[in-house]
Amino acid sequence: MEDVLITGLGIVSPIGIGREAVRSAIESRTSGITTIDDYAKAGWLAPYGGRVTDFEPKEYVKPRKSMKVMAHEIQMAFAAAEMAVSDAGLEEGSIDPERSGVVLGAGSMYCDLEELVDAYRSCSTEQGFDFNKWGDAAKRELFPLWMLKYLPNMPACHIGIRHDARGPTNTISHGEISSLLALAEAMQVIRRGQADVMFVGGTSTRLSITDLVWHGGARMAHGDLSPAEACRPFDAKRQGMVMGEGAAVMVLESRTHAERRGQQPLARVLSVATRSCQTAKRFDPPVPAIENALSVALERAEIAPSELAHINAHGLGTLEDDPAEAQAIAKVLDGADVPVTSPKSYFGNLGAGCGAMELVVSLLAANEGAVPPTLNHEQTDPACPVRVAAETEATTRKAFAALNHTNTGQAVAAILACD
Structure with a gap:
């Protein structure tokens, strides 16, 4: 392949x-x-x-x-x-x-919102907003290719x-x-x-x-x-x-x-795994999906957990999400000493673009033989059983994992290697 x-x-x-x-x-x-x-x-x-x-x-x-x-x-x-x-x-x-x-x-x-002001004003009357006017107002006031x-x-x-x-x-x-x-x-x-x-x-x-x-x-x-x-x-x-x-x-x-064409690579994409699960409550972290996605990605990549340089976690920073994700990661690591990092600490949660941005952070660090640190990490929550990389760490391991999940039951894990 x-x-x-x-x-x-x-x-x-x-x-x-x-x-x-x-x-x-x-x-x-x-x-x-x-x-x-x-x-x-x-x-x-x-x-x-x-x-x-x-x-x-x-x-x-x-x-x-x-x-x-x-x-x-x-x-x-x-x-x-x-x-x-x-x-x-x-x-x-x-x-x-x-x-x-x-x-x-x-x-x-x-x-x-400024783009909609004129259209909304055209629909405003003394009685309130007139929805019947919206079609004509929108066509008249908005940029045609809006x-x-x-x-x-x-x-x-x-x-x-x-x-x-x-x-x-x-x-x-x-x-x-x-x-x-x-x-x-x-x-x-x-x-x-x-x-x-x-x-x-x-x-x-x-x-x-x-x-x-x-x-x-x-x-x-x-x-x-x-x-x-x-x-x-x-x-x-x-x-x-x-x-x-x-x-x-x-x-x-x-x-x-x-x-x-003689181009040197930054990394190999070894595997990506996606999993989903039903959660007990709406918006609960999808713990089984996180566990299964990471386990399957490692299996497909033929990488043992102990061979990972680091795990780039979803690391949302919420009271509810972090312990659940950390416990899922810890279960898959099964005692392996692998640092966990979260680039969201630098720029927050981007939504759809967060996985790519966070992956770039890991790629840049991994190509220098380093683990990117997590900002603002002073004391790990006891409910989060992972070793968080609070400082830059040197590493000789070449592979790393990237994780993201949603609050509606889905998780994705990717394994890459900078060798």
């Missing part, structure tokens, strides 16, 4: 734009979680998050007129893909269009058009497991011989006020907290999760294709 390699990566994140900026931030333990002034002024209960700053999409988007139909999430994904192509050393026109494709994780995209800005499949579409990728293309919208599901699909496309090159990753933001209000601040850290210290996965003082945004895209290639 053909080896599947990662040969390039690009990232747009709250801790930096591009691999070197992100690597430096992890090395210096710099948090990307800051106060969001507008939310603080509005009195929102959790006025902080991992927001992308110093990002200029015009530097990456080609042609620039495409930006008119690109939401923030699309711009971030497009930029990450441009960086990934450069990082992989792919020259324009060097890929067979019929043998390349795109699979991205993406979620719901919410527009700025919907194209916010469809979850558009990041993959724009990347495919830009790089003339005419092969298998898909978008997966399944919450926090979207990116690793995208990795699984892209890996199988190459292994089946349907493509030589695949662009894979995820993009999302959980910082839209519409999204935040809709979720009602459930399980979020809030109160008088230092933003940079608010996200504390597996720590005894954790209060809840913090939201963030970003995008990461990787270039996957068959070994044959990469070797033909």
